[in-house]
Amino acid sequence: MNKKKGIVITSTIITTIILIVICFIVFNISPYDLYGGDRCPKCKSTNVGTFFYGEYDPEFEDSITLAKVEEGVLIPGGCVIDDDSPKYRCNDCSFMWGKY
Numbered sequence: 001m002n003k004k005k006g007i008v009i010t011s012t013i014i015t016t017i018i019l020i021v022i023c024f025i026v027f028n029i030s031p032y033d034l035y036g037g038d039r040c041p042k043c044k045s046t047n048v049g050t051f052f053y054g055e056y057d058p059e060f061e062d063s064i065t066l067a068k069v070e071e072g073v074l075i076p077g078g079c080v081i082d083d084d085s086p087k088y089r090c091n092d093c094s095f096m097w098g099k100y
């Protein structure tokens, strides 16, 4: 590999990294948002619950939903979704991440 080719490859990699960082800042996403809901990005626990938003009334929910809420699989997140509403919560370390 000649020197010129090496410089081109290096600058391409640097440009790509800069673009990714800009995307994270502009779209306000944290690297944790890239994680799915099957594993906690902090403690690696698989005991992860998913938030759900909208009306939740324990008196009128069906038994499946109630059981999932009690197990921590589903977490009532309230009626309103805003930009900071998390999607997942770790039931072991309480870390919250993800976006709706």
Ligand SMILES: [Zn+2]
Pocket: 040, 041, 042, 043, 044, 045, 090, 091, 092, 093, 094, 095
């Ligand atoms: Zn955790």
